[in-house]
Each structure stands twice: as structure tokens, then as C-alpha cells.
Amino acid sequence: MSTFRALRPVMPILIGASIMLTLSFGLRQSLGLFMPAVTQDIAVTVTDFTIAIALQNLIWGFTQPFAGIAADRWGFRPVMIFGGVSYLIGMLTLANANSVTTILIGAGVCVGVAMSCASFAMTMSVTSRLVPPAVRSTALGMTSAAGSIGAILIAPYGQMLEISFDWRVAAYGFAVLAFLIIPAAWIAGRVDKEAPLTPAANSTDSLSASGALLTALRNPAFVVMTSAYFVCGMQVVFLATHLPSYLNLCGMDPMLGATAIGLIGGFNILGSLFFGWAGGRWSKQALLGGIYCSRSIVIAIYFLVPPTPTSTVLFAGLMGFLWLGVSPLVSGSVIEMFGLRWQPMLQGFAFFNHQFGSFLGAFGGGWLFDQFGSYTLALQIGVTTGLVAGVIQIAFALYKPPKIPQPV
Known part of the structure; x- marks a missing residue:
């Protein structure tokens, strides 16, 4: 109970950050659902689609340090909202894709940038700023678990839309969820005012x-x-x-x-x-x-x-x-x-x-x-x-x- 008492004052911000992570990671984990239908519908091979996912991973990793620098300079809120907008653009681009290039831009570049701005590193940093050191590790574990909840819920949602309609409708459904990252990031961004950084000794x-x-x-x-x-x-x-x-x-x-x-x-x-x-x-x-x-x-x-x-x-x-x-x-x-x-x-x-x-x-x-x-x-x-x-x-x-x- 002591952990929950310590987290109660900042719970709205933590919930916003967790929802942001749930959506961003859950969507990313579920993109593979589209591969069979996309490769049958347009001139894209399995290799092309997996290259887009590989590009996404590399861009996510490469841009993550720069997203961290941007958060220090301008605050978490604008960086995380930018991530939500990038995710929305990526899903809309994927939903309208007709070539390898648009798959690479949507599922690769846009989602990769979005993950660096509105996923694990930002969510963990927001959580770390808000909670006292005594319960910080437990709170980080709780926030990390939120990513798996999204993966469990979003994959069946996408599969249902794809079976009932087609993969493009499912991608538009993912775009709706990507849009919800933006208000979640706005709420999580309250950390900039409510938990300003105080430089610590020996750091x-x-x-x-x-x-x-x-x-x-x-x-x-x-x-x-x-x-x-x-x-x-x-x-x-x-x-x-x-x-x-x-x-x-x-x-x-x-x-x-x-x-x-x-x-x-x-x-x-x-x-x-x-x-x-x-x-x-x-x-x-x-x-x-x-x-x-x-x-x-x-x-x-x-x-x-x-x-x-x-x-x-x-x-x-x-x-x-x-x-x-x-x-x-x-x-x-x-x-x-x-x-x-x-x-x-x-x-x-x-x-x-x-x-x-x-x-x-x-x-x-x-x-x-x-x-x-x-x-x-x-x-x-x-x-x-x-x-x-x-x-x-x-x-x-x-x-x-x-x-x-x-x-x-």
C-alpha cells in the first residue's frame, strides 16, 4: 500500500504516460499482422516489408538519444506530442500505401521516430521524475508492464478489423489509436511543470x-x-x-x-x-x-x-x-x-x-x-x-x- 500512497499524487500523469506507452508499443508489436495481406495486395515482397520493420528499429535506436536531448531542451510534452503526430502520419501513410517507398516511410521512418519520442525511454523518464527513489524501481516495472497490455489488446483489435473488412481499414483503425497518443502525451507532459529537475550531487x-x-x-x-x-x-x-x-x-x-x-x-x-x-x-x-x-x-x-x-x-x-x-x-x-x-x-x-x-x-x-x-x-x-x-x-x-x- 505504501507504494500506491506514494504514487497517488502523480497518478494522472503516470496513467497518461502508461496509456502513451500502451498505444505506441502495442501498435508497433502488431504491425506484422498486415504483412500477408499487404504482400498479396500491392507490389511488396515479404523481404520489403521486413526491411521496413528493420529500418524502423534502426531509426528508433538512432534517434532515441536526440529525442532525449530535445526533451531536456524543450520539455517532454512537445517531444512526446511530436511522437504521437509522427505515429499518426505513419499509420495514415501505411493505410494508403501502394509501393515499397510508402511502406518504408510509414511503417519504417515515421513509426521509428515516433517510438523514440513517445515510447519506453520517455515513459520511463517521466516516471522517474515523478516518483520518490524508494519506490522508483517498482514504479518503473509497473510502467513497463503497460507496454505488454497494449500488445495483448491491440493485436486482436487489428485482426478483427482485417478479417471483417480488409488490411487498409485495419490500418485506419490503428491510425485512430495512434491519434489517442497525442492527448495521452499532453497529460503525461504535465511532468515538465509538476516535477522540475533539481540537479543532484554526484551526477x-x-x-x-x-x-x-x-x-x-x-x-x-x-x-x-x-x-x-x-x-x-x-x-x-x-x-x-x-x-x-x-x-x-x-x-x-x-x-x-x-x-x-x-x-x-x-x-x-x-x-x-x-x-x-x-x-x-x-x-x-x-x-x-x-x-x-x-x-x-x-x-x-x-x-x-x-x-x-x-x-x-x-x-x-x-x-x-x-x-x-x-x-x-x-x-x-x-x-x-x-x-x-x-x-x-x-x-x-x-x-x-x-x-x-x-x-x-x-x-x-x-x-x-x-x-x-x-x-x-x-x-x-x-x-x-x-x-x-x-x-x-x-x-x-x-x-x-x-x-x-x-x-x-
């Missing part, structure tokens, strides 16, 4: 953007966390992209892949809440390493034997629990190391590495499959790098340098 709050970034790059803990974040992106996007294909190759019911992705989203809510709570009690860096190692072990065990419906459901539940629990841990770690002012920029810098891993997870996995006719090598690389990154992350978090004796 980068008093530095310029370049000074804060240089300080972060000289911090070994930040460098290790950012490097390991690459593996995180590679693993989760590889599974999100290729798990349904793998199940089809194994002769499983096509609905099993959709069920698995849905279960991942559902259990991710529990994982986000748990790791947000745990991050307030134990080392966030060590918990991150534990997630990477646990994911790798679960992946290795599942793919060692032919899949069954039971093993796939169990795998999806475990992976869902370990899915986005990293988000409150990374956000909290950046705050602990550098303070609040440059959190969105520095978290965005780390996130760019995550998105580069996401790009390799999606297309690297597909390229290796085309070369060798199986996912074996891709899985071996994913499991090995995940274990190495996890062990290094844990070791670095737990290592205490010996004290140098002072001269008498």
Missing part, C-alpha cells in the same frame, strides 16, 4: 549533453551494460521474428506460433512487475545478467528437442517472464549512475546498441537460415553470446575491487 545533471555522454563512456559499468544490451535485442527479436517460422518448419499448427507470441506478451506483464520490484532490493546489474543467462538456458533446452504444444507453451511463458524485465533495470541503473537529467539520452544511447542487436537477430537469423537450411547456427550464436554477456554482467556487478592500504 551528470550539471554537465552538457556531450559531457554527460563522455562521462558515461568512461564508466565501465555503463559500457558493460550497454554491450550486454546488444545481446538482449538480438535474442528477443530473433524469437519474435523466427519462432512462428521454426514451428511451421517442424510441422506444428500455425496457430501455435501466434499463441506463443501472445503468451510471451501476457507473462511479460508479470516479469516487468517482478523485476521492477526486485530492482529496488537487489543489484540491478546482477539481475540483468541473471535474465540474459536464464533466457539463454531456456532457449537452449527448448530447441534441443523437437517442439510440442506443451513445451512451446511452457517456453513462451518462461520467455515472456524474462522478456521486458530488463527495461526498469536498465532505466534504474542509468539513474543510479548518472542522475535524472540525461537519463533519456544515455538510456537511448544504450538502446541504440539494443536495436542494432535487434536488427541482427531478425536478419542475421534469416540469412543464416538461408545459408545453412536451419536455425542451428543462429541458435548456437544466440545462446553462447547470451551466456557470455550474462556471466560478464553478473561478475562485473558483484566484483568489489580490493581496497588499497593507506600509507601509515
